[in-house]
Amino acid sequence: MAHRLLTRGTTNIKFLSLTTALLTTLTAAHPVFDDLITPSMPLDYKRAPAASLRQVSNFGSNPSNVKMYIYVPDKLAASPPIIVAIHYCTGAAQAYYTNSPYARLADQKGFIVIYPESPYSGTCWDVSSRATLTHNGGGNSNSIANMVDYTLKTYRGDATKVLITGSSSGAMMTNVMAATYPALFAAGIVYSGVPAGCFYSQAGGTNAWNSSCANGQVRGTPQVWAKVVRDMYPGYEGERPKMEIYHGSADTTLNANNYNETIKQWAGVFGFDYQKPDTTQSNTPQSGYTTYTWGEGKLVGVYARGVGHSVPIRGSDDMKYFGL
Numbered sequence: 001m002a003h004r005l006l007t008r009g010t011t012n013i014k015f016l017s018l019t020t021a022l023l024t025t026l027t028a029a030h031p032v033f034d035d036l037i038t039p040s041m042p043l044d045y046k047r048a049p050a051a052s053l054r055q056v057s058n059f060g061s062n063p064s065n066v067k068m069y070i071y072v073p074d075k076l077a078a079s080p081p082i083i084v085a086i087h088y089c090t091g092a093a094q095a096y097y098t099n100s101p102y103a104r105l106a107d108q109k110g111f112i113v114i115y116p117e118s119p120y121s122g123t124c125w126d127v128s129s130r131a132t133l134t135h136n137g138g139g140n141s142n143s144i145a146n147m148v149d150y151t152l153k154t155y156r157g158d159a160t161k162v163l164i165t166g167s168s169s170g171a172m173m174t175n176v177m178a179a180t181y182p183a184l185f186a187a188g189i190v191y192s193g194v195p196a197g198c199f200y201s202q203a204g205g206t207n208a209w210n211s212s213c214a215n216g217q218v219r220g221t222p223q224v225w226a227k228v229v230r231d232m233y234p235g236y237e238g239e240r241p242k243m244e245i246y247h248g249s250a251d252t253t254l255n256a257n258n259y260n261e262t263i264k265q266w267a268g269v270f271g272f273d274y275q276k277p278d279t280t281q282s283n284t285p286q287s288g289y290t291t292y293t294w295g296e297g298k299l300v301g302v303y304a305r306g307v308g309h310s311v312p313i314r315g316s317d318d319m320k321y322f323g324l
Contacts, residue, residue, distance in 0.1 A: 001229065004206035006072065010304075012091075017066070020036060020231055024054075024180070024236065026102050026277065030303075037291075045136070045230055047254045049071065049073070049097075049103040049104055049106070049107055049281065050073060050074050050107050051071060051072060051073050051074050051103075051105070051107075052070050052071075053070070053094060054069065054070060054096045055067065055068050055069050055070075055092065055149075056068045056069070059143065059147050059151075060146040060147075060149065060150050061143075061146050061151035062143045062146065063131075063138040063139070063142055063143060063193065064101060064119065064126065064131070064132070064138065064139050064140045064142065064264065065119040065143075066115075066118065066119055066143035066144060066147075067093065067116065067117035067119065068114065068116060068118050068147045068150075069093035069094070069104045069114070069115040069116075069117060069319060070111050070112065070113070070114055070115070070151065071097060071102075071106055071112065071113040071115065071143070071153045072102075072113075072137055072155065073106045073107045073110060073111075074239060075107070075110055076110050076112070076155070076184050077087050077109070077111060077158075077222050077279050078133070079157065079158040079163035080110055080111050080112050080155055080156075080157050080158060080319075081109075081111040081112070081157070081158050081163065081322075081324055082101055082111060082112045082113075082118065082148060082151050082152065082157050082158075082161070082162045082163070083106075083111055083112070083114070083163045083164070083322070084113075084114045084144065084147070084148065084162070084163070084165070084166075084312065085100060085102045085113055085114070085115055085164075085165055085166065085170075085172060086116055086164070086165070086166030086167075086169075086170035086171075087115070087116075087118070087166070087167070087169075087174050087262055088117075088166075088169050088170050089122055089123060089124040089168060090122065090123060090166045091170075092117050092118075092123060092261070093117040093266045093282040094115075095297075096115055096167075096170070097113075097115050099147070099261070100110070100167075100312045100313050100316075101313060101315030102165075102313070102315065103313075105315055105319060105324075106153070107157040108199075109319070109324050110240070111161075111324060112151055112155060112157065113146075114147050114148065116140075116141045116143070116144050116147060118140070118169075120142075122205045124141055124168065124169045124207060125169045125172060125173040125207070126139055126206050126207040127169070127172040127173055127176050127194075127198075127199045127204065128199045128200055128201040128202065128205050128208035128209075128210065129195075129201065129205065129206040129207070129208070130200075130204065131206070132180075132201060132206075133176060133179075133196070133232050134180065134232060134233075135180045135181065135198055135232060135233040135322070137180075139206075140173065140212070141173070141176050141180045141181065143175055143180045144173070144177060145177070145180075145184060147182075148162055148184055149323075150161070152232075158274065160186060161322075161323070161324070162184065162185050162186060162189075163186060163187050163188070163189075163322045163324075164177050164178065164183075164185050164188045164189075164241075165188065165189040165190070165191070165313075165318060166193070167191040167192060167193065167313065168191070168192050168193065168253070168254065168309065168310045169193075169321065170191075171190040171191050171192055171193025171310070172193040172194050172199065173194075174176030174189070174190050174193065174199075175188070175190055175193055175194070175195060175196040175206065175243075175262065175265075176196045176197075176232075176238070178196070178233045178241050178243060179196040179197070179228075179229040179233070180196075180232045180233055181233075182236060182238065182239070182240040182241060182284055183236070183238050183239065185198060185241040186322075186323075187242045187243070187291070187318075187321060187322055187323075188241050188242075188243050189243075189244045189246070189275055189318055189321060189322075190243065190244065190245045190246060190262065191246045191310050191311050192198050192246060192247055192248060192251060192254055192309055192310030192311050193215070193245075193247075193253055193258065193262065193263040194213050194251075194261070194262065195225055195228070195258065195262045195264075195269070196228065196232065196265065196317060197225075197228040197232070198210065198213040198218050198258070198261065199213050199230070208236055213257075213258070214253070214255065215255050216254075216255025216256065216258055216261075217255075217256030217257075218256070218261065219261060220261065221264070221268070222264045222267050222274055223265050223268055223269030224268075225261065225268050225269075226264035226265065226268030226269045227311070228265070228270075229265060229269050230269075240269060240270070241323075242297060242298045242299065242300075243266045243298075243299055243323055244300040244302065244321050245259060245262050245263060245266070245299075245301045245302065246311040246314075247259030247262075247302075247303060248304045248307030248308050248309065248310070249302065249303065249304065249306060249307065249313050250303075250306055250307055250308045251303045251307070251308055251309040251310070252309065253308075253309035253310075254309060254310075256303075257278065259301065261300045261302060263292075263299070266270045266291075267294060267299060269314065270294065270295060270298055270299055271300075272294040272295055272299060274312030274318045277292035277293055277294050277301070278293050278294055278295070279291075279292070279294070280292050285302070285314065285317055286306060288305045288306055288307070289302055289303065289304045289305070290302070291306070297321070299302075300321070
């Protein structure tokens with residue numbers, strides 16, 4: 001069933017848990033702030049994917065005019081998993097298709113990749129409006145959820161293996177999608193983002209910039225952050241996707257404190273003590289990275305010392321976390 005725009009009740013969603021932290025929210029349009037990411041390259045990036053990226057214009061209700069692109073490998077699994085891969089600011093579906101490993105991995109493993117494309121100038125994602133921060137609220141998140149529904153139905157996809165990931169602005173949207181459509185996703189991987197709701201615009205701005213959040217000045221308790229997530233889908237009591245959070249200590253675009261706040265958010269949602277991870281592994285998955293886990297991998301944090309914006313994509317590791 002498509003996730004259609006609902007009007008009743010959406011204006012009553014209370015995001016005021018973070019009122020004091022968000023008093024300095026700015027509502028100007030996003031500046032172009034992301035550099036082109038340089039993903040790690042576990043595969044041969046000189047080899048083009050076997051199939052081709054194509055646009056889908058009739059995927060269903062699209063209240064915020066997000067474009068849908070899809071990669072379906074020639075050798076498709078019988079009940080294919082689906083990965084939603086969300087680009088960064090200044091990026092596009094084609095750029096993320098080219099500069100990330102997912103299409104090539106799809107050739108190997110038979111899953112489908114959805115590449116949404118932002119409709120705004122500068123191609124950042126709307127992670128600030130009440131519409132996008134509300135389940136079935138009519139924003140970017142609503143459009144992306146409908147892309148997933150279309151793909152599941154059209155290709156008889158595996159509804160238990162719908163995964164989502166993104167870089168920078170796409171990482172922000174990954175957190176938002178996990179919060180607004182928790183039943184849709186099994187797992188999310190966030191490369192250098194901010195907590196869901198951190199960019200919320202009290203003035204109602206769509207695709208609005210929040211310098212306080214970007215600069216790492218928005219801070220809350222795990223309980224407050226968890227309430228922000230729950231308020232995006234009031235009454236939902238079901239399963240939530242496991243989450244893996246990457247961030248670099250030298251990130252000057254989205255301050256590294258956003259790593260701490262994102263960990264606090266999902267730890268609060270899952271009921272973990274963010275100060276007491278179950279495991280801590282230094283120099284994992286590579287030198288300078290530290291990996292923390294809670295709840296047998298329900299929440300994973302990877303803090304990359306000396307790494308800026310954004311952390312390079314780790315395709316092979318993503319496949320392991322996604323169970324593909």
